[in-house]
Structure formats: structure tokens, C-alpha cells
Amino acid sequence: MELTRVISGLLFPPVCPFCDKAVKIEEEGKLCKKCVGRIRPFSGPACLKCGKMLSDDEKAYCGNCRKNSFHFRRGYITFLYEDEVRDMIVKFKYRHRKDMALYFARESIEKFDRVLKNGAYDAVVPIPIHKKRMIKRGYNQAAEFGKEIAAFLGIPCLSSLLKRRKQTAAQKELGAAGRLINLMDAFETDESELDRTLNAGIKKLLLVDDIFTTGSTLECAGIKLIECGFDRPDCLCISGTRGTC
Ligand SMILES: [Zn+2]
Numbered sequence: 001m002e003l004t005r006v007i008s009g010l011l012f013p014p015v016c017p018f019c020d021k022a023v024k025i026e027e028e029g030k031l032c033k034k035c036v037g038r039i040r041p042f043s044g045p046a047c048l049k050c051g052k053m054l055s056d057d058e059k060a061y062c063g064n065c066r067k068n069s070f071h072f073r074r075g076y077i078t079f080l081y082e083d084e085v086r087d088m089i090v091k092f093k094y095r096h097r098k099d100m101a102l103y104f105a106r107e108s109i110e111k112f113d114r115v116l117k118n119g120a121y122d123a124v125v126p127i128p129i130h131k132k133r134m135i136k137r138g139y140n141q142a143a144e145f146g147k148e149i150a151a152f153l154g155i156p157c158l159s160s161l162l163k164r165r166k167q168t169a170a171q172k173e174l175g176a177a178g179r180l181i182n183l184m185d186a187f188e189t190d191e192s193e194l195d196r197t198l199n200a201g202i203k204k205l206l207l208v209d210d211i212f213t214t215g216s217t218l219e220c221a222g223i224k225l226i227e228c229g230f231d232r233p234d235c236l237c238i239s240g241t242r243g244t245c
């Protein structure tokens with residue numbers, strides 16, 4: 001075990017990501033014995049494009065992906081964003097439980113073991129949050145998840161490549177088209193980080209985030225990265241809503 005993990009385990013004893021009961025250091029990032037089996041990644045058919053869970057295994061794509069096509073190559077989603085998982089994500093995001101990133105990453109790696117390793121990604125890129133929110137919250141949950149995923153895959157996590165711009169108008173005041181334009185403008189890249197990354201020959205990216213609902217955030221981040229010269233990325237999300245029929 002990594003020394004830093006041992007030290008942090010002594011300072012902040014690990015707890016079960018679901019019930020918060022203390023667990024042994026070597027069980028960090030795992031559910032306790034009581035909770036094992038209560039929370040599981042979804043199984044069954046998933047949309048071959050965005051990765052959302054499908055209720056009908058006759059179909060290959062969800063209703064949205066049959067009509068529109070995202071610019072990213074493929075999406076992978078680990079958990080269904082419902083019930084207990086939704087509560088866990090809230091805790092992970094807003095209640096200083098960044099330790100839960102290890103649990104979500106471990107489950108994601110296990111569910112998508114073959115794809116993620118075959119994907120042969122050069123780097124992980126988390127969806128950023130705005131600087132103000134970062135100062136308030138103290139961490140970006142997607143970046144914490146991304147760091148753990150990158151560690152499992154043995155590749156770098158580029159947490160400062162994408163930056164969130166200040167939103168010019170509140171999303172709710174805009175129509176659908178305006179909303180998309182607003183969002184298209186939401187990301188910029190850190191120029192020196194971009195140069196360094198492209199010069200290092202990094203092309204294949206795995207974009208990561210915590211929740212996949214409409215997919216528009218990942219879509220806009222993906223378009224931005226493609227414009228910068230990267231290959232079409234794949235996306236991995238901790239959780240996602242059900243695919244429409
Ligand atoms: Zn537990």
C-alpha cells in the first residue's frame with residue numbers, strides 16, 4: 001500500500017462509503033460487511049452510445065441517442081442515479097466526503113475493466129467546476145474521482161487542462177438554443193497546460209464526471225477538446241439517469 005494512503009488512513013480513519021461505519025485501512029474505499037451487496041453498479045443493457053441504462057434489451061440505443069449523436073465516442077456509466085446512490089453522490093459532493101472517490105473509482109474500474117484498459121487512454125480529464133465554487137467547496141468531486149481512475153490506469157489526471165468560465169447568463173432564463181450556446185462557452189483551456197499536453201503526444205482522453213443527465217456538459221467539454229486537437233474522447237460517469245425509450 002502506498003505510504004501516503006497509510007498516513008492518511010491513520011489521520012482520517014477510513015469509513016464505509018454508505019453507512020459511515022469505521023473500516024480497516026486495507027478496506028478503504030470498500031463497503032463494510034453489512035453494506036456489501038446493498039449498493040451495486042447497474043447490470044443489464046446500456047445504450048451503446050451514451051452508456052445509460054436501458055429497460056428494453058431489444059434496443060441498442062436510448063431514445064436520445066437514436067435522434068442525436070454526441071461528439072464523444074462512447075459513454076460509460078457505473079451506477080443508476082437513483083435512491084441510495086443519489087444520496088451517496090450528494091454526500092460525496094457537498095459534505096466533504098472526497099474519500100468516497102476511491103469507492104466509486106474501484107467499482108467503475110471493476111465494471112468496465114476490459115474497456116477501460118483496452119481503451120488505452122493517454123490521460124484522464126475531469127469536468128471542472130468554477131473557481132468560486134471550488135473555493136467554497138474545497139475540492140472538485142469529478143477531479144477526485146478522476147485522480148483515482150487515473151491511478152488505477154497508471155496514467156496522468158489533467159485536472160487543470162479544462163477551466164470553467166463564468167456563466168454569462170443564468171441557464172433558466174434562456175431557451176434551448178441559448179442554453180446550448182451558453183454552455184458551449186462554459187469551457188476554456190489553460191494554454192500552457194494545453195501546449196504541454198499536446199507536446200507530450202497525449203491524444204486519447206477519458207473525460208470523467210459524477211452525474212450524466214442530459215449529457216450536455218460532457219458534450220460541450222468534448223467539443224472543446226476536439227477543437228484543441230485531441231481525438232474524440234470517451235466519457236466515464238459515476239452515475240446516470242435512465243435512458244429514455
Ligand atoms: Zn456500511
Ligand SMILES: [Zn+2]
Nearest residue numbers: 047050062065
Ligand atoms: Zn444513449
